[in-house]
Amino acid sequence: MKIPAPRYPSPLGRAQPIPMDIERTKRDGWQNNHLLVISSSDARLDFLEQQLIERIGNRLYGSKSKGGKIG
Known part of the structure; x- marks a missing residue:
C-alpha cells in the first residue's frame, strides 16, 4: 500500500x-467613542434622515462642487 507524503x-x-x-x-x-460612520444612501434610513445626513455633511465638509470647508 502506497502512503502519500504528508502535506505541509x-x-x-x-x-x-x-x-x-x-x-x-x-x-x-x-x-x-461616539463616532458615527454612515452613508446618506444607507437603505436603513428614510428620506428625511438621508437629507439630514446630506445637510450635515455638506455643512461640515462642503459639497463636492465647492470643496471642503476649512476651519
Whole structure:
C-alpha cells in the first residue's frame, strides 16, 4: 500500500488577513467613542434622515462642487 507524503500547509496561509466585520466596527466606534460612520444612501434610513445626513455633511465638509470647508 502506497502512503502519500504528508502535506505541509503553506507558510503564506498565515499572511491571509482575517475578514473584518465592518458593521461591528461601526457599532463599536459609536458605542465606545461616539463616532458615527454612515452613508446618506444607507437603505436603513428614510428620506428625511438621508437629507439630514446630506445637510450635515455638506455643512461640515462642503459639497463636492465647492470643496471642503476649512476651519
